[in-house]
Amino acid sequence: MKTLNPLIVVFFIILSSCNKEKTESKKQWFKGNLHTHSYWSDGDEFPEVIMDWYKSNGYQFLALTDHNTLAEGDKWKTISKDSIYQNAFKNYLNTYGDDWVNYRVDSLNRTQVKLKTYEEYRPKFEEDGKFLIIQSEEITDGYNGKPIHINATNVKRKIDPQGGNSVLEVMQNNLDEVAKHKEEFGTPIIAHINHPNFGYAISLEDMIALKNEQFFEVYNGHPHVNNSGNDEHISTELMWDYINIAYIENNKPIMYGLATDDSHHYHRKGRKWSNAGRGWIMVQADTLSAKSLINAMETGQFYASTGVELSDLTFENNRLSVAVKTNENTTYKIAFIGCKKGQGEPETLASFESDKASFEIAKDMLFVRCKITSSKLHENPIEDLLFEKAWTQPYRFSE
Structure with missing residues (x-):
């Protein structure tokens, strides 16, 4: 039986590794x-x-x-006479020009614009x-x-x-x-x-x-x-x-x-x-x-x-890892939230005051997700959601 030259085997291993890295890097x-x-x-x-x-x-x-x-x-939009919208239309016309903007003024002196x-x-x-x-x-x-x-x-x-x-x-x-x-x-x-x-x-x-x-x-x-x-x-x-x-x-x-x-x-x-x-x-x-x-x-x-950006998000060997792209004078709370089998209620499984953290998902857990909360205020918040956040998707234990 003919065997492969060890150098050829090594070559194919290196080539396979390079192709994998190339795919992942894309x-x-x-x-x-x-x-x-x-x-x-x-x-x-x-x-x-x-x-x-x-x-x-x-x-x-x-x-x-x-x-x-x-x-x-075809849809024509009648521009409100409110000065905010009149001025916005003028800016739109100035930006895109008469060659692009199709508009008319009706018998009631209302500006109507054909939407693109x-x-x-x-x-x-x-x-x-x-x-x-x-x-x-x-x-x-x-x-x-x-x-x-x-x-x-x-x-x-x-x-x-x-x-x-x-x-x-x-x-x-x-x-x-x-x-x-x-x-x-x-x-x-x-x-x-x-x-x-x-x-x-x-x-x-x-x-x-x-x-x-x-x-x-x-x-x-x-x-x-x-x-x-x-x-x-x-x-x-x-x-x-x-x-x-x-x-x-x-x-x-x-x-x-x-x-x-x-x-x-x-x-x-x-x-x-x-x-x-x-x-x-x-x-x-x-x-x-x-x-x-x-x-x-x-x-x-x-x-x-809603504002937090991650520099790393990986899930390998049942370990969920995150790292935050940090802002100056800003702190971060990283919480791993999930549910254990048979419990029926979600809970915070671990929490860190840090810009990076990881958590190993055990076999007895239904799922784990990560929530990152920044100390930086959202510049335009709603409700009581005052601080910038990010949420990963839920991850499950895999054999």
Whole structure:
């Protein structure tokens, strides 16, 4: 029997190692927001201005998610006579020029502007490897006055709200419709449940009963969505843990948590307004494409943030490790939160006053996630969420 030359074996080992390092080195972190509104629905700004803001503020991807609509076809927006919006229109016209801006003045002396479609504004801002715009929609439905909103990311056509005879049925019908859309077009699409505590419309029981859903907003930057809950309703963060306790016990996939802006207001800033820049996700992917980003998210390779940025996030040999990109005169609290098998209640398993920490997940734990809280105040907070934070996804013990 002929044997391989030892030098050849060593060569292939080195080559394999180099290829592995090359593959791993390709992965990078991309910052993005998957919940944004414009003049196409109830936002108060032109898509181009919104794209420019996010691109100029360090984001690499953005989804415009207007209610039950895509930026397509003809739509004329009548500009409010409020001086804020009149001045904003003048700035828009001065920035983009008469060749780009299509507007008219009607018989009542009102300025009307034809909104640019996704196909029109997209090439103006997208740059390969630098900035990506993902066509998306907020499917806006309800039941008995309760708002039920689900974002569909990377859609190819508008998805109509499906309705139903209960909160759960409305949610499931819309999720199933997104799944059909995904199958029809053969393209990566994700749906995520928006702000479950908005109007306290979606209960923990509703979330637990869902089928084939892995994403929801643990943080939403709108001032009226009750992330923190109240005396009668739990916070979305605590809801997240209870969902995963139930999911794991019922052999369902992990629920992942997003942070989003849900931005509507671009001219007034403060607690009363739904502003840009409050919450986002950081996705670790090999390329800046919708397919790559969605594939990474579906395997939990992302974290949510309202200001804290990580320099390291690894899970190897059942050890979850994090390190923070530090700011001067800022301290950090790193908490590992999870649940042990058979207990049914989440708890803080370990806590560190440090900018880096790690935690080994034991076999008797259902899951462990990490929450990092900064001593730095959020520059534009909502509710009682005063300090910048980040949340990793939950991790499970693997044999």
